[in-house]
Amino acid sequence: xxxxxxxxxLIVGGVISVLFVVAALLSLxxxxxxxxxxxxxxxxxxxxxxxxxxxxxxxxDIASMILLGARNALSVSLVAVLLGAGVGxxxxxxxxxxxxWIDELVMRASDVVFAFPALILAILxxxxxxxxxxNAVIAIGVFNVPVFARLTRGSxxxxxxxxxVLAARAAGKGATRISLEHxxxxxxxxxxxxxxxxxxxxxxxxxxxxxxxxxxxxxAASWGKMLADAQTLVAVAPLQAIFPGLAIxxxxxxxxxxxxxxxDRLDPRLDEDR
Amino acid sequence: xxxxxxxxxxxxxxxxxxxxxxxxxxxxxxxxxxxxxSGSGKSMTxxxxxGLPPRGAAMEGAVRFEGRxxxxxxxxxxxxxxxxxxxxxxxxxxxxxxxxxxIGAQVAxxxxxxxxxxxxxxRAAARRTxxxxxxxxxxxxxxxxxLSGGQRQRVAIxxxxxxSPRLLIADEPTTALDVTTQAEILELLRHLVREDGAxxxxxxxxxxxxxxxxxxxxxxxxxxxxEQGDTGAVFxxxxxPYTRALAADAERMPIRTRAPDIQAAPILEARGVVRDYPGxxxxxxxxxxxxxxxxxxxxxxxxxxxxxxxxSGSGKSTLLRALLALDSIQGGEVLLAGAPFTPASPxxxxxxxxxxxxxxxxxxxxxxxxxxxxxxxxxxLEAKLSPPARRAKVEAALAKVGLPAQAADRYPHQFSGGQRQRxxxxxxxxVEPEVIALDEAVSALDVTVRxxxxxxxxxxxxxxxxxxxxxxxxxxxxxxxxxxxxxMREGQIVETGPTAEVFAAPxxxxxxxxxxxxxxxxxxxxxxx
Numbered sequence: 001x002x003x004x005x006x007x008x009x010l011i012v013g014g015v016i017s018v019l020f021v022v023a024a025l026l027s028l029x030x031x032x033x034x035x036x037x038x039x040x041x042x043x044x045x046x047x048x049x050x051x052x053x054x055x056x057x058x059x060x061d062i063a064s065m066i067l068l069g070a071r072n073a074l075s076v077s078l079v080a081v082l083l084g085a086g087v088g089x090x091x092x093x094x095x096x097x098x099x100x101w102i103d104e105l106v107m108r109a110s111d112v113v114f115a116f117p118a119l120i121l122a123i124l125x126x127x128x129x130x131x132x133x134x135n136a137v138i139a140i141g142v143f144n145v146p147v148f149a150r151l152t153r154g155s156x157x158x159x160x161x162x163x164x165v166l167a168a169r170a171a172g173k174g175a176t177r178i179s180l181e182h183x184x185x186x187x188x189x190x191x192x193x194x195x196x197x198x199x200x201x202x203x204x205x206x207x208x209x210x211x212x213x214x215x216x217x218x219x220a221a222s223w224g225k226m227l228a229d230a231q232t233l234v235a236v237a238p239l240q241a242i243f244p245g246l247a248i249x250x251x252x253x254x255x256x257x258x259x260x261x262x263x264d265r266l267d268p269r270l271d272e273d274r
Numbered sequence: 275x276x277x278x279x280x281x282x283x284x285x286x287x288x289x290x291x292x293x294x295x296x297x298x299x300x301x302x303x304x305x306x307x308x309x310x311x312s313g314s315g316k317s318m319t320x321x322x323x324x325g326l327p328p329r330g331a332a333m334e335g336a337v338r339f340e341g342r343x344x345x346x347x348x349x350x351x352x353x354x355x356x357x358x359x360x361x362x363x364x365x366x367x368x369x370x371x372x373x374x375x376x377i378g379a380q381v382a383x384x385x386x387x388x389x390x391x392x393x394x395x396x397r398a399a400a401r402r403t404x405x406x407x408x409x410x411x412x413x414x415x416x417x418x419x420x421l422s423g424g425q426r427q428r429v430a431i432x433x434x435x436x437x438s439p440r441l442l443i444a445d446e447p448t449t450a451l452d453v454t455t456q457a458e459i460l461e462l463l464r465h466l467v468r469e470d471g472a473x474x475x476x477x478x479x480x481x482x483x484x485x486x487x488x489x490x491x492x493x494x495x496x497x498x499x500x501e502q503g504d505t506g507a508v509f510x511x512x513x514x515p516y517t518r519a520l521a522a523d524a525e526r527m528p529i530r531t532r533a534p535d536i537q538a539a540p541i542l543e544a545r546g547v548v549r550d551y552p553g554x555x556x557x558x559x560x561x562x563x564x565x566x567x568x569x570x571x572x573x574x575x576x577x578x579x580x581x582x583x584x585x586s587g588s589g590k591s592t593l594l595r596a597l598l599a600l601d602s603i604q605g606g607e608v609l610l611a612g613a614p615f616t617p618a619s620p621x622x623x624x625x626x627x628x629x630x631x632x633x634x635x636x637x638x639x640x641x642x643x644x645x646x647x648x649x650x651x652x653x654x655l656e657a658k659l660s661p662p663a664r665r666a667k668v669e670a671a672l673a674k675v676g677l678p679a680q681a682a683d684r685y686p687h688q689f690s691g692g693q694r695q696r697x698x699x700x701x702x703x704x705v706e707p708e709v710i711a712l713d714e715a716v717s718a719l720d721v722t723v724r725x726x727x728x729x730x731x732x733x734x735x736x737x738x739x740x741x742x743x744x745x746x747x748x749x750x751x752x753x754x755x756x757x758x759x760x761x762m763r764e765g766q767i768v769e770t771g772p773t774a775e776v777f778a779a780p781x782x783x784x785x786x787x788x789x790x791x792x793x794x795x796x797x798x799x800x801x802x803x
Contacts, residue, residue, distance in 0.1 A: 162639075164638055
């Protein structure tokens, strides 16, 4: 039975994710309006031809804010994932290759981090370090480290039992070389899938942090901050909350679909037959 | 009326024909052996009789069981037959049994399901059935993982025969088992069907096994039965060329032209090697270590082919890993070319000893090209090779094992099992080792392919003077290829000597038991006379 190369999940997830990235990149060069320009006279105005998504409580263009928010969400969660994978994956590889006390150390440290609810500790970290996008990256990245460390270690351990790894050992190759030549290529697909899923979790976490005021600070726009601002006005101007909320939901959904689609596509269990 | 009558059965999956017009008859009380190589359609025949073809398969023809055509019968009707009138035993008992259910519950389930028996009745029936298959000492409350491989297969058989089916189908029921256990299981199957007056279809790749156990035999090839009839008649006449080829390949002994120099200094030597595995650790408590090798000594001389035989758990693989210095040992020493060889030895010394595994698809990284795979041990050489020189070496190694130069650019999955094993042998040869350790290197191969690979190994040994340590559970292979044989049991070598002598007059009772339990075509035919 042949698996279709592109599933609906993968296409829908991919399209949403691409739109998300395009929106973020677009905001670097162009937004419909300048978000530092306040149009207090028209504050809380609903959608119109001039302002597609309306104006917020300071009279800023919501469409422009959403674009800027995409940039913020993308950069924070992308760097957080790279941080997590960049630190976690090598730790996991090391733990699987060396076993013994290094393995214990890495895994018990992961347990400690896992023992704290992610968002609460992220709030703690940013509260200590001070609010801001960079500290949000660190806070979210810290939680990605054990996720990647564990995943890498687990998958690497099963690859270490393969005969071709034993063959490489019999050929006199050292642990580092085997890790790079045989283990890492075998792990790439699982890591890519996990990175996509952590990316979507990062978007939620970033929104959560900025919702409580610990993420990106004005004038930078953040979906979480927009939600928080709109909350008090929800009875008066419900659309204020709906647009950033939708942006979060659609983005996270898209990234999750992409992750699931990639998982089906790159399933390591089916890998050997190809 | 025949118990089972298959007429012109065709099975296609997608566009691929799997069975192409298969016909056979089976009477009650008969034992029918179905032999053939992998891909010949043996297992598909069994699954078709049960009405369990794979998804997307289309069936044509007739399968009449007790006069009733099963093809096209609704699944509910078939379910009522399966497990009741027709029982099935699979190859791997560990996966065929449910690991989280007690064996008693699994046997009782059949009676509950088909006979609507009460809990107590079903339990009593389960006890009776387990007694019948020789598990009288085993409580019903055991789980599959608490049993040995042979006991698990007995449980699987108990499930199949719990309701005394008219037809029992056993698909490679002993392939996953040790040879001494195999003989017991085959005897049990024959005994059970005789007692119930039922029929048995015994599917196997092993000609000798079928010759010993079956009254009638059907030889399959490419989804068809090429020959069938009384076992003695078929194997004695060997009228069909394919049957003849199979029998020849199964019995073939590679011809060797070069005798090893038994005076020469050993290339590989073990002296009193002891290997302990750490025991199961408790909380804050170190476990008692398990001793897997209890002072093993052996010598391999240049150009010699030494067989290491023994059943699973005898310590063969542990010994191999110790000899290759992949694991550290707790006592004794390993000498390679006269000097101690340990995991801490310089890597370049590994050049002298290379390794070939049982399963070539597992020992070749699926993401690497053949060129990269075969060249992997080259970094053991002192001099770093330029890419063209590397390529030339790879092509030379591939040529030695009879593969074309273009093979270097392809991936392992583009080759057949036999070709993959050739690639693995080429990888071992590329650094011109003095010794190659072969771990069950032909066990996963079909008889024809196996005969070819054995010939290749014998030729390479003659041409290159390389010594082999040939680890196998298959006494037939050991007899055919090796100069000297070591018999291993429970971490010790119990017998050693020239192969011909050991097989002709085994000194240790365990060796004699192993030889007697190994199916042998000539012996089976002689016994039928």
